[in-house]
Each structure stands twice: as C-alpha cells, then as structure tokens.
Amino acid sequence: MALTSNRVDVPVIVDESKCLDKCKACIEVCPLDVLAKNPDTGKAYMKYDECWFCLPCEKECPVGAITVQIPFLLR
Amino acid sequence: MKFNQSLQSEIDLLDEEVQEMVEMLSSDDEGDRLVAAVNLQQECDEDTIPFLIHALEDSSSSVQLIAVTTLWEMANAKAVLPLLECINSKRDKKVSDEACSALKELINQDHLLKLLDYLESEDDLQINYVLILLRKIHDVQALPSISPYLSSENKNIRKEAVITLRYLNQLTHFTPANTLADDPDQEVRKETMLTLGNFREDCIVPILCNSLENDESWEVRRNAAIALEMHGDNSSAKSLSSAISDLHWQVRKFSMRALTKVLSEEYLGEIVKLLCDDYSDVRKEAAIALGLLGSKKAIPSLKQSLDDADIEVRIQSQKALEKLNV
Numbered sequence: 021m022a023l024t025s026n027r028v029d030v031p032v033i034v035d036e037s038k039c040l041d042k043c044k045a046c047i048e049v050c051p052l053d054v055l056a057k058n059p060d061t062g063k064a065y066m067k068y069d070e071c072w073f074c075l076p077c078e079k080e081c082p083v084g085a086i087t088v089q090i091p092f093l094l095r
Numbered sequence: 096m097k098f099n100q101s102l103q104s105e106i107d108l109l110d111e112e113v114q115e116m117v118e119m120l121s122s123d124d125e126g127d128r129l130v131a132a133v134n135l136q137q138e139c140d141e142d143t144i145p146f147l148i149h150a151l152e153d154s155s156s157s158v159q160l161i162a163v164t165t166l167w168e169m170a171n172a173k174a175v176l177p178l179l180e181c182i183n184s185k186r187d188k189k190v191s192d193e194a195c196s197a198l199k200e201l202i203n204q205d206h207l208l209k210l211l212d213y214l215e216s217e218d219d220l221q222i223n224y225v226l227i228l229l230r231k232i233h234d235v236q237a238l239p240s241i242s243p244y245l246s247s248e249n250k251n252i253r254k255e256a257v258i259t260l261r262y263l264n265q266l267t268h269f270t271p272a273n274t275l276a277d278d279p280d281q282e283v284r285k286e287t288m289l290t291l292g293n294f295r296e297d298c299i300v301p302i303l304c305n306s307l308e309n310d311e312s313w314e315v316r317r318n319a320a321i322a323l324e325m326h327g328d329n330s331s332a333k334s335l336s337s338a339i340s341d342l343h344w345q346v347r348k349f350s351m352r353a354l355t356k357v358l359s360e361e362y363l364g365e366i367v368k369l370l371c372d373d374y375s376d377v378r379k380e381a382a383i384a385l386g387l388l389g390s391k392k393a394i395p396s397l398k399q400s401l402d403d404a405d406i407e408v409r410i411q412s413q414k415a416l417e418k419l420n421v
Contacts, residue, residue, distance in 0.1 A: 040130055045133045
C-alpha cells in the first residue's frame with residue numbers, strides 16, 4: 021500500500037484537538053488497517069492512502085474527531 | 096466516579112487486561128473514561144456489565160452513550176432496569192434515544208409492571224418512551240394505564256398513546272380513542288384513523304367516513320381510507336365512492352383500494368373516470384377494481400388502458416380483461 025506523503029490530502033481527516041491519546045477505536049475498527057497512531061503526538065492519522073470509505077472509524081470515534089471525505093462520485 | 100465496595104471487589108475477579116480498562120472508568124479525566132468505555136465495548140465481556148451499568152451514571156453524556164450501546168450489544172437482561180433509568184428528560188436526548196432503542200430489543204412480558212410504574216411520571220419524555228416500549232409487549236393489561244394519556248395536554252403523548260392502543264392484543268374497541276378522531280392536532284388524528292382501523296365497533300365506520308369526507312388534512316383522509324379498507328364495511332361504500340374524486344392522489348388511491356372490498360356496479364362510472372387519472376397508482380387501482388367488478392361495460396375503457404404509459408397499469412388492465420374473458 022502507498023504510504024501517504026501528504027497528510028492533509030487524505031480522505032480520513034482527524035481533528036487532533038479532539039483525538040484522545042489513549043484511544044484506538046478507529047484503528048481497531050478499520051478493516052484495511054490504514055490508520056495508525058502518530059508516535060510523536062499520540063494522535064491517530066491515516067498512514068496508508070487506501071480508504072474504502074466504509075465509515076466505521078467516523079462512527080466509532082467517541083469524540084467525533086474523525087471526518088471521512090467521501091469522493092463526489094461515491095456519494 | 097468511584098466504584099462502590101461491591102464493584103471494587105468484583106474488579107479482582109476480572110482478567111488483568113480488562114481490570115485496567117475498568118479502573119480507567121473511574122478516572123477523573125473524561126478522556127480516560129471515554130477510552131475505557133470504548134475499550135470495554137470492543138472487549139464485549141459479560142463480566143464487565145456491572146461496571147458499564149455504573150458508567151450509565153457518568154457525568155459525561157458521551158461515556159453514558161457508549162455504555163448504553165455496549166449494554167445493548169451485550170443484550171443481557173440485567174441491563175433493562177438501569178437502562179429504564181436513562182429514558183427521561185434529565186439525560187441527553189441522544190442517550191435517551193439510544194437507551195429506548197436498546198430497550199425495544201431487551202424488554203419482555205416480565206417487565207410490564209416495571210414499565211407501568213415508569214409510565215406514572217411527571218416527565219413527558221419518559222411517558223413518551225414508555226408508551227413506545229409498551230408496543231413491544233402487546234399486553235392489554237396496560238390499557239388502564241395508557242388510557243389517561245389519550246386526553247393528555249401534550250399532543251405527542253396523545254399521539255404515542257393512540258398508536259400504542261393498536262399494538263395491544265385482543266383490544267377490539269375502546270371508546271375514548273374514538274374522540275381523538277376530532278383532535279385539534281393533525282398527527283393525532285392521522286394515527287387515530289389507523290388505530291380505529293384495527294378496532295371492531297359499530298360506531299367506528301361512521302367516524303372514519305366522516306373523517307374521510309370532511310378532514311382538512313389529506314394525510315388524515317388517506318389514513319381513514321386505509322382504515323376503511325381494513326373494515327371492508329358496506330356502509331362505507333358511499334363515502335369511498337365520493338373520496339375517489341378527492342383532490343389528493345393518495346386519498347384517491349387508497350379510497351379506490353378500499354372500495355374494491357365493497358364493490359357495486361353503481362360506482363362503475365366513477366371508477367372508469369379514474370382510468371384517466373394523472374397518477375399511475377390511481378389508474379392501476381381502478382383497473383384492478385374494474386376486473387373485480389366484472390362488468391362488461393368496463394371493457395372499452397380497459398382496452399384503452401392497454402396503451403397506458405405505465406407498465407403496471409397495462410398489466411392490471413390486461414389481467415382485468417382476462418377476468419372479463421376478453
């Protein structure tokens with residue numbers, strides 16, 4: 021899988037001000053394992069740009085920190 | 096929120112990994128408690144139920160919400176009474192809604208008396224939720240407790256109460272519900288029509304006919320037609336034959352459908368006119384009715400309908416003609 025080079029331009033956007041350091045809910049539910057914790061900040065981010073737009077990460081986040089940007093043609 | 100002594104002693108019986116999560120549930124930091132609740136949700140361990148029930152009283156509504164969802168997923172009867180404590184206006188609306196959804200799957204006949212206790216409340220929202228939950232039990236014993244809410248000042252409660260009536264087994268008539276056909280609120284009247292459709296009492300058909308002819312809301316008139324279809328009473332034929340010329344297509348459609356139950360050749364002219372209705376649903380119902388009516392006079396009109404723009408109308412016209420041996 022392609023590592024994401026530019027973290028602003030990925031479909032899964034994590035609001036770092038809300039993301040909880042100890043929480044791994046989104047990482048656990050992602051069927052493609054594309055999310056990971058940034059070891060520096062403790063916040064989740066999209067490590068691999070391979071999203072299926074299935075949305076459990078957005079739904080399971082207890083603080084609503086995740087937004088999945090679904091491409092126009094899939095809406 | 097700290098655990099009481101009995102819960103503290105239960106922690107020692109848990110797996111080490113789960114113990115850590117459970118201890119986090121009593122942390123002062125809201126984030127930690129949220130993480131603990133999410134982890135317990137993923138763990139889905141039945142031994143953690145007492146701690147999740149404890150989390151229902153958390154100061155954070157987000158923690159409460161995850162606890163409710165987790166208890167719902169575990170589907171354990173122990174959670175019913177604590178969840179009943181969550182369906183009131185003191186809680187966040189999201190938490191109450193989630194608890195109500197969970198309870199819909201968890202409650203059974205054994206909880207009837209407890210539900211009736213909760214129904215006697217000053218809290219309108221709690222009454223609403225309990226009325227919804229009573230539909231899952233279907234027990235006519237609830238009728239005396241539901242009855243006072245038919246005349247509640249709150250229109251939502253009146254609406255939920257009249258809906259609940261139609262879910263009660265063996266209930267064939269209940270006169271106080273009939274008066275709601277003239278309720279000032281349109282939603283209440285709408286639901287009353289469907290409830291009356293399930294009742295069997297001589298005075299109900301005239302009430303439904305009156306609403307079908309005179310109610311200002313098309314939705315109420317439509318539901319009155321649906322209810323009259325359930326009754327299939329010959330005395331409603333006259334009202335239904337006028338209602339098939341209603342201004343709203345849904346009223347015409349459902350009146351037409353109800354009229355098929357009480358068909359008579361005197362309505363042939365009115366029904367044939369509906370083969371040219373603007374709405375295909377209405378034309379389809381008219382074609383079905385003409386097939387059932389079995390009058391040869393309808394044959395030319397049905398033949399014309401074989402060229403209808405809508406395939407369903409064409410199919411039903413063809414079937415009607417076959418019934419007429421054409």
